[in-house]
Amino acid sequence: MTEYALEVDGLSKTFAGKPAVRNVSFKARKGDITGFLGPNGAGKTTTLRMSLGVITPDQGSVTLFGGAPTAMSMDRVGFLPEERGVYRKMTAEAVIVFFARLKGLSAGEARRRALIYLERFGLKDAATKKIKELSKGMAQKIQIISAIIHEPDFIILDEPFSGLDPVNQAMLEQVIREQAEAGRTVLFSTHVMEHAERLCDRIILMARGQKVFDGRVDEALARVPRQVTLGAAAGSDLASVIADLGEVETLEADPDGAINLHLTLKTGVDAQDVLRACVQAGVPLTRFEPRRPHLHDAFVALVGEDAVETVSEEA
Structure with missing residues (x-):
């Protein structure tokens, strides 16, 4: 049967x-x-x-x-x-x-x-x-x-x-x-x-x-690249510490000069690897926000933006 x-x-x-x-x-x-x-x-x-x-x-x-x-x-x-x-x-x-x-x-x-x-x-x-x-x-x-x-x-x-x-x-x-x-x-x-x-x-x-x-x-x-948003005080070496772990994008700086970065992780790297690298380098983080991927992200990763104009994330 x-x-x-x-x-x-x-x-x-x-x-x-x-x-x-x-x-x-x-x-x-x-x-x-x-x-x-x-x-x-x-x-x-x-x-x-x-x-x-x-x-x-x-x-x-x-x-x-x-x-x-x-x-x-x-x-x-x-x-x-x-x-x-x-x-x-x-x-x-x-x-x-x-x-x-x-x-x-x-x-x-x-x-x-x-x-x-x-x-x-x-x-x-x-x-x-x-x-x-x-x-x-x-x-x-x-x-x-x-x-x-x-x-x-x-x-x-x-x-x-x-x-x-x-x-x-x-x-x-x-x-x-x-x-x-x-x-x-x-x-x-x-x-x-x-x-x-x-x-x-x-x-x-x-x-x-x-x-x-x-x-x-x-x-x-699992097809979606993992992402993490991080923050550290002004003058920290955050960008160089995480540079080998993925693609770094600088976000808008806080008024006090604090650093905010968005990191798209390389294949095989997870959020805990990023946290571990920052701790070992002595970078005091003020922000650590792993982003959970959603099915919409997976669809975009699989077919590209041009095919998903009518796909919705929410009802």
């Missing part, structure tokens, strides 16, 4: 002569939360659609739960598409029940679960309201519920945090964690690195239609 919910091999797709996805391969391990990350236009949505058979790839293959995708295996998948769209004249409860019935739930069980999820998502009072009467964020939560109402083994969410306020983004993060804790596989795409850094077991980074990284979050962060 395969350990992967989804395996894609060499997917490529061209639209009007322009490559949208080029030779993308990856696997989503069962029970993991995998982030599918990259700027807008990186090929994330096209790849997800090919993975689900919504779009036919020009090249490549897809394996779902160890075999070719079928109607039966697709019933084990929950999908939130990037384009939001629910039936605006139906009530919130009716929409959720409708999608649950499509996935094989009985009418009674579908309604029971719908009411539980509506309350869980803070929408109990909206159950009998029509979708057209709800805010954009509320309607999006209805669609998220519809994607997970049948408790699928594999959940694919395309930009699920888009349009939600910070409170509801935090709530959705908790829902995603709960799905993984229940043994379900979650794959979500986003251009907001902060969500992925908090949630993911593994990440796949996309840029210009190609995969540029596939691995654990800590492995991606």
